[in-house]
Amino acid sequence: MSQEKEAGSPRLGVLRIALWCAALVGVAGVLYIIAQASITPRAKGGLTDLTRGEMSRLILPAEAAPAPVTSFLDAEGKPVRIGDFRGKVVVVNLWATWCAPCVLEMPTLARLAEAQKGRDVVVLAISIDREKDADKARAFIGKNAPLAFYHDPKSSLPFSLKPPTAAMPTTLIFGRDGVERARMLGEADWAGKDAAAVLDRLVDEK
Template sequence: MSDHPAAKPRGGALTWALWGAALIGVAAVVYIMAQASTKPASEAPAPAAAPAAAEHDVARKLEHPADGQAPPAYAFYDADGKKLTPADFKGKVVVMNLWATWCAPCKIEMPTLAKLAKTYQGKPVAVVAVSIDKPEALAEAKAFIAQNAPLAFYNDPDAKLPWAIKPAAAGMPTTLILGKDGLERGRISGEADWSGPGAKAVIDKALAN
């Protein structure tokens, strides 16, 4: 018979050690969560910024393929059937927008053209939105412009104005900027935001010249 007492099993000590480690881990997680919930707003990550609408900024989109050229003496009509040409607006900065009811981007940007017209009411600026809709779509085109006051209705029933300008319009919408001298000072192909600061900068520069 041995004189040494039997060694006590060590399983109990090991179990307590494992439980202790687990409790420390849980405490650490709880501490981190508590710190995150009480973190000052100034230290929290800033939310992602909304994507900029730079692709529709007038100043960025402005092109100059025909600066200094006179627009064509091509006739279009007002709502009363009066024949007009771009020369009839000489003395004003003219924003001549070519559009159609079948053109979705044209209809999207039209309210911003209306805002531009409101901004410059009483100043020598004319926003001239010329529809190239055929006669069968005139009622729809007139109703749409009526929803975008103070814009007036103009129409090119033969839809030839986009090809009469040089170079020809690349698509719809196309917008020409004419100076007070009646000459082209820039144009924009495609949809643009005419209510933004870029548009105001372009128009103010044309007014100053």
């Protein structure tokens, strides 16, 4: 009997984490919609017809929100801001090693980054793991080239967004002007044609 419990406990642990992440995604989605009413000025349009397939859950903000000025760290420990990539379309993925959906979707973000090489698109996978888990997060990203390692050990960035997010993973897409154009709460396939169509539209904007 005790052996059965021991064998089942890891599965229960993974299930609890997955359910917890799913619950956070649901709550964060509701809060996101409510918070949109407090953000100005009005955001650009142009992506509504692309919220289909894998991008059907893509949230298009009703109001424009510039990228936060909060910094995070690159692989060498130097501070970086989303605004440093202004002029390019920036895909920001907030993730953690303890988040099962984050780990599951990461290879699709790696394939997206590979497919977008040579274009004005940057994919930033930013770990919010604590400092003690930084090496684990770094090793995981190392298996998902060409993604580079970025780290926000104090989890400051998710709460600097307008509106903030507690969902993991959360993926945000910023236009060339540094304004948030779309947000995905929860796991998605970023390697397919639906995600590519969204980025193509934003890259073509001048």
